[in-house]
Amino acid sequence: MFRLAIPVLHVSSSAAAEEFYCDRLGFSRQFAHRLDEAEPDPCYMGLTRDGVRLHASSFPGDGVSGGVVFLLVEDVDALHEELVAKGVPIDTGPIDQTWGKREMYVKDADGNSIRFIHGGG
Numbered sequence: 001m002f003r004l005a006i007p008v009l010h011v012s013s014s015a016a017a018e019e020f021y022c023d024r025l026g027f028s029r030q031f032a033h034r035l036d037e038a039e040p041d042p043c044y045m046g047l048t049r050d051g052v053r054l055h056a057s058s059f060p061g062d063g064v065s066g067g068v069v070f071l072l073v074e075d076v077d078a079l080h081e082e083l084v085a086k087g088v089p090i091d092t093g094p095i096d097q098t099w100g101k102r103e104m105y106v107k108d109a110d111g112n113s114i115r116f117i118h119g120g121g
Contacts, residue, residue, distance in 0.1 A: 008055040009112045010063035014043035017056045020108050021047050024088045027054065065110035076102050076118045 011017040014032065021027045027047040034043045042059040052071055057063065073079055076094045083106065084090065091113070093104035102119045 004053070006053045006055055007067065007069050008057055008063050009067050009069065009108070009110070010065050011056045011058050011108065011110050011112070012065070013109070014041050014045060014056070014058050016109050017058070018045065021054065021056065024083065024086045025049070025106075025114070026082070065112060068113045068115060070115045070117055073116045073118050076104050076116050079116055080104050 009017075018029055018032075022029055027049040030046040030048050032043055032045045034040070042057070044057045044059060044062070045055065047054045047056060054069065080090065080094050083104075088106055091105040091107050094102055095104075096102050096119075100119060101117050104116045106114050106116075108114070
């Protein structure tokens with residue numbers, strides 16, 4: 001029986017990814033695995049915020065950049081205010097979609113799209 005899905009986003013720099021996801025989007029790094037602890041990359045990281053888990057990897061072959069992740073949130077407008085205050089460039093929104101959702105999109109340095117959504121059924 002399935003219990004959880006954790007998307008893995010390919011990133012080119014673990015330091016840039018940690019700055020974006022932790023310092024700007026408010027995630028916490030739970031772990032970081034490196035082949036050589038003296039080198040920042042390649043690295044496989046686990047990130048969490050409010051029970052949501054994302055993994056980011058700079059290992060060759062772990063996915064491709066430009067992925068899309070949808071995150072359901074309680075209040076996309078409040079999150080928008082939080083992210084703007086932290087200097088996060090907003091790619092789209094918040095906007096009301098014809099399918100009943102309110103959405104906002106941001107992108108990391110590798111073109112991965114993080115789409116925050118609330119509302120509707």
